[in-house]
Amino acid sequence: MPESLPDLRRAEGVLFDLDGVLTPTAEVHMRAWKAVFDGVFAQWGITPEYTDADYYAHVDGKKRYDGVSSLLRSRNIEIPWGDVNDAPEVDSICGIGNRKNAAFATALRRDGIAPYPGSLALIRQLRDAGIPQGVVSSSKNAEEVLESAGIRDFFTVVIDGKVAERDALASKPAPDMFRAGAVALNVNPGDSVAVEDALSGVASASAAGFSTVVGVDRGAGAAALRAAGATHVVDDLDRLLLHPHTDQENA
Structure with missing residues (x-):
């Protein structure tokens, strides 16, 4: 029934x-997160690789920096929190979060929703x-x-x-x-x-x-x-x- x-x-x-x-926009967020984490994981040699399951378990629905922190903790990675004004190139929680936001904003303004x-x-x-x-x-x-x-x-x-x-x-x-x-x-x-x-x-x-x-x-x-x-x-x-x-x- x-x-x-x-x-x-x-x-x-x-x-x-x-x-x-x-x-x-969740799809746009997912693509932006994947691009950023794929880059971070490759740069730092982190395994296992980032997957959509990671997105749902650690990132989806959370505030941006909390999502970064949760995902990295799942791989036993601890880095400085940093500052909300960190440039996207900075390897801090805030820097990685800002890197993702820049990717998302570019896609949103380019493609609309x-x-x-x-x-x-x-x-x-x-x-x-x-x-x-x-x-x-x-x-x-x-x-x-x-x-x-x-x-x-x-x-x-x-x-x-x-x-x-x-x-x-x-x-x-x-x-x-x-x-x-x-x-x-x-x-x-x-x-x-x-x-x-x-x-x-x-x-x-x-x-x-x-x-x-x-x-x-x-x-x-x-x-x-x-x-x-x-x-x-x-x-x-x-x-x-x-x-x-x-x-x-x-x-």
Whole structure:
């Protein structure tokens, strides 16, 4: 029997992750991370080689520098943290993170980005229903991505990597960012919905008290998303659309 999915129009508010949920920027991030880590691993003779499994386990959904640190620790590599102003060429946690960000920004400005069609349809439906919407993203590029995708105006709240740094919010999977998103949107997590594709993000939303956490399986795996705390799993946000011919609500 098909899984019963939540009606997001009944939610007090909905908070979305960005990369991999609203826009396919997760793919751009993945390519940028791979290019950077392939270079670092080759330069330092690190084994085993970097894989997509490393991305999902150590990088996906986390703040940039935390992702670098987690990945290198998985190979028993310790390097100085450095400073957020480190040049991309510097071999520090911050330098490597800034190297990745430069690669991502170049790709975004060169190629642009468009939202997933199903995601765009859903946020339009929620806007028309008057449901408050926000974005909770570890990326410091979130505002630029939202503007590039033409969807910034759908969201009254954006809690991103810059806000997290300013307000000393711990990286996902800690609950801080989703908790801050609920406060900023002025909604109760227990009556609201979080939508995430990253294991760390699902865990963050669950820990923040969201009773409904929708995992979007873009590669992390449905079982892993459920184990992290997802109450529902879909492969695209168009699964959450309510169409007139299937909506049996009484006015």
